[in-house]
Amino acid sequence: MKKNSKEAIVKAAISLFNSNGYSGTSMRDIATLSKVNSATIAYHFENKLGLLEYCITYFFEQYISKMEEHFALVDYSSKEYLKRVAADLLHYQCENIELTSFVYREMSMDSQVVREVMSTYSLKEKYYFQKIFEKGFERKEFRPHSIPYLIIQFKGLLMMPFINAHYLREVLFIFPNERFFEQKYLKEINGWIENTLTLKSLEKKEAIL
């Protein structure tokens, strides 16, 4: 009878998982919002966990592809590549705020299943970061620093607005869904890359000596 019921279910699920969390969302809620019988969800995704896995996989597939897309750039300039990655990921996240927001939240929970799905992507992501930073150190583009702590800072910048979307909106009056935010926030990230990460020419000379 209904077309695209699968799509409707995923859309509803993302919205509700974002609002109420995975555990806080019932199959009935999703069925109601997507105007589908709850048995239909089981038909498409086997069970609730299947639907969650589908959403998370969907998110990370695209996330990782953004990192892979211009990886060749790393051989030319780590800084340029990192800026490109930042822009692409930020854009993707802004266009998928709800999905981004709920995936980042769900990642922090003790759910074995979710973390298993993620671990592959996390390791891939870590590999790319390591390459970026290592090459950046070699080429004296980046100021030497502990890689894990750089990852924390960089990922922190990228995640913050989506984890705290409510806080941004209600306390700081910053709206991550607006076009303007993406532009402005990208400048902040680039600022971090330029000032905190990049070795200044003066320092560079010193470092060489």
Added chain:
Amino acid sequence: MKKNSKEAIVKAAISLFNSNGYSGTSMRDIATLSKVNSATIAYHFENKLGLLEYCITYFFEQYISKMEEHFALVDYSSKEYLKRVAADLLHYQCENIELTSFVYREMSMDSQVVREVMSTYSLKEKYYFQKIFEKGFERKEFRPHSIPYLIIQFKGLLMMPFINAHYLREVLFIFPNERFFEQKYLKEINGWIENTLTLKSLEKKEAIL
């Protein structure tokens, strides 16, 4: 009959809320872990939401007190006060990883009740930040910048390790509960304060001219 049952309940609740989220934790789980009858939880906290509110209030009460404690310092030096606040909050959060972690996560959910409790504290916190930065700008301690975006960056730094505790541990092999982490991460934050936030003497001269 039993003593300190209220305390035991809160302790168990924090641990379970952190592991499985609020919705993912059942009263029975809490009752079992705290070795209390589940009716006792209702007796002390009215209902599940009451227990959540209690935990969140407890967290923010102490959080805000760390900001208020040395507020007088702001008249002397914004930078010193901010460093002091960073150290105190980081320490408090490291000593209460589970509570911190789950409160930050729950804040991002659409629960009206939780957000109502928080809003008071968020506004207070925002007030302190505003004072710090405004005075810092006046005194040319800080490089001029949009306050809300500075708040995002600073809070982002403070929250990151606790929101992504799993990621730190399993992917980056960084353990936020260890003494060493607190010291090292404080240096990172201070680095941000010194490099990103602080106006360099050279710039300062230029700014004066």
Added chain:
Amino acid sequence: MKKNSKEAIVKAAISLFNSNGYSGTSMRDIATLSKVNSATIAYHFENKLGLLEYCITYFFEQYISKMEEHFALVDYSSKEYLKRVAADLLHYQCENIELTSFVYREMSMDSQVVREVMSTYSLKEKYYFQKIFEKGFERKEFRPHSIPYLIIQFKGLLMMPFINAHYLREVLFIFPNERFFEQKYLKEINGWIENTLTLKSLEKKEAIL
């Protein structure tokens, strides 16, 4: 799997509500008696109150239809119409003693929901009574009297045996479920109509003068 589970639930509910009252009956009791899983009750009636509403609506729907059925008669003779209504209602109530009994009892409680359902029917019923009595007064069939107080008396006669079913059985040894009772009690009601309500021919003449 099972058929007619809805019907079985209603039957069980009526019996148990009558015996133990609405509050005194648990969903489990109903589920057990109707040999249905208690979730099935929720499926059909949403919740316990929904089941109560269904029963009450069911009762009044039929009750009112008895009053409406021969309403045309009122243009010919109020007395004949009233006797007809009395006979039909008494018969209906005798055939549905448990339902009648518990609905009359539950009506007297402060449950907002129940009273909302009833109010529509009560107003309809009042309208019919008013018509009966007004026309009866006009035609000098009935001795003039306060209509509300006549309604109390008539409804009192109709309700008494069902509200006090236990008392009738155990103290007076009158059994409202037996065929004989219906016949005998109808005579009592008709007696009231003839003697208390009807204007005697002697009085009628006086009234005309």
Added chain:
Amino acid sequence: MKKNSKEAIVKAAISLFNSNGYSGTSMRDIATLSKVNSATIAYHFENKLGLLEYCITYFFEQYISKMEEHFALVDYSSKEYLKRVAADLLHYQCENIELTSFVYREMSMDSQVVREVMSTYSLKEKYYFQKIFEKGFERKEFRPHSIPYLIIQFKGLLMMPFINAHYLREVLFIFPNERFFEQKYLKEINGWIENTLTLKSLEKKEAIL
């Protein structure tokens, strides 16, 4: 600390039992309304059923005493005695609407305990009614009729306004708690005694013949 806590409990219980029924009222409700700790109720009445028994006994003790008080009158005139009883009982019930209302309702339930308490009083009451009517028949005061059916009618008249207090108020706009109602309704009952019950002088002569 508190004085009259027992009295306060009974008052609260009567009000709540009337509004929500015995089963629909919780000890906590009573404790809250009477501003007493719920353990205090247990202290005074042992348990919830004890409190119910106390209320019912209290009602019937006084009810029966109204019938006994002027019993000597029956030797002089059944009609006068019945009128006196009607007046006294109606007055008592009007002054104790809530108690009357809830006792009559609770009587109709299958609670073994309640019915045991009542049975003694019911039998006493029946004995008085029997005497009244028998003597009335003997003396040709009353038109011969089945005693049980007369009891139904008389008790029906007395109970109706209290069982259907809501209906009277909301549909008929008759307020059983007002002084006026008692007077007016007593006339209705006396009307029944005079017209339905009493043998008219004309009939009397015929009966003698």
Added chain:
DNA sequence: CATGAATGAGTTTTCATTCAT
């Protein structure tokens, strides 16, 4: 005389899932 703390048993309700259609 009265109560705060605590509880075991029970309540209604919700949930994800199943299965015949």
Added chain:
DNA sequence: GATGAATGAAAACTCATTCAT
């Protein structure tokens, strides 16, 4: 490809009661 009916299990919550104080 989709669903209405049904359910077992578990959830949150309520209740009357107990007992040390």
